[in-house]
Amino acid sequence: xxxxxxxxxxxxxxxxxxxxxxxxxxxxxxxxxxxxxxxxxxxxxxxxxxxxxxxxxxxxxxxxxxxxxxxxxxxxxxxxxxxxxxxxxxxxxxxxxxxxxxxxxxxxxxxxxxxxxxxxxxxxxxxxxxxxxxxxxxxxxxxxxxxxxxxxxxxxxxxxxxxxxxxxxxxxxxxx
Numbered sequence: 001x002x003x004x005x006x007x008x009x010x011x012x013x014x015x016x017x018x019x020x021x022x023x024x025x026x027x028x029x030x031x032x033x034x035x036x037x038x039x040x041x042x043x044x045x046x047x048x049x050x051x052x053x054x055x056x057x058x059x060x061x062x063x064x065x066x067x068x069x070x071x072x073x074x075x076x077x078x079x080x081x082x083x084x085x086x087x088x089x090x091x092x093x094x095x096x097x098x099x100x101x102x103x104x105x106x107x108x109x110x111x112x113x114x115x116x117x118x119x120x121x122x123x124x125x126x127x128x129x130x131x132x133x134x135x136x137x138x139x140x141x142x143x144x145x146x147x148x149x150x151x152x153x154x155x156x157x158x159x160x161x162x163x164x165x166x167x168x169x170x171x172x173x174x175x176x
Contacts, residue, residue: 039075046070046138046149046165048084053161062163065089069138069151069165071097082121082136084153084161095123095131105139113142121153132157140167 046069051062065088072081083094098120105114117138124131134155141148147167154160 041073041075042070042169043073043080044071044167045169046151046163047168048163048165050164051161052163054159062086065091067163068168069149069163082123084163089127091125091127093123093125095121097121097136113140115140123155130157134159 048062048067048069049059051058051067065086067084067086067088070083070085072083073079074081077096080097080100081094082097083092085092085094100117100119102115102117105116117136117140119136121134121136122131123134132155134153136151136153138149138151141150149163149165149167151163151165152161153163
């Protein structure tokens with residue numbers, strides 16, 4: 001074999017390995033969406049970048065678990081649902097959104113926009129089967145084409161979470 005042929009084979013192998021790593025990256029959009037069945041339509045995906053639970057920093061745990069907040073619909077269910085999914089721990093809290101209130105907020109620059117969504121979330125945990133309700137506020141701040149999200153979840157079970165997220169996908173129709 002010639003040196004050129006060997007180099008081409010080595011480079012091809014490296015490209016295939018890098019491509020496989022990118023597809024299987026646990027906190028990528030395809031990985032998050034891959035956890036859903038075919039009857040679900042993903043509307044928005046927010047990758048959790050930092051997390052506080054009852055005031056305690058849980059960032060490392062949520063990052064290691066590739067955590068995300070996902071808004072979606074199901075073909076057999078008329079309402080929008082939300083899940084806080086942690087594929088690395090094989091757990092999620094999911095449930096229906098009620099009393100959704102969305103409003104744009106004033107911004108000084110045209111390349112910058114802020115919107116706020118508030119709703120009641122009726123959730124169920126897959127790990128312990130516990131159910132409850134939570135008030136959720138999501139504030140989206142967009143600079144050029146990057147959207148950053150702060151989500152506050154105040155549960156009736158005494159659990160309060162604050163997540164700083166990066167929006168990976170937005171397909172939500174905001175005229176509910």
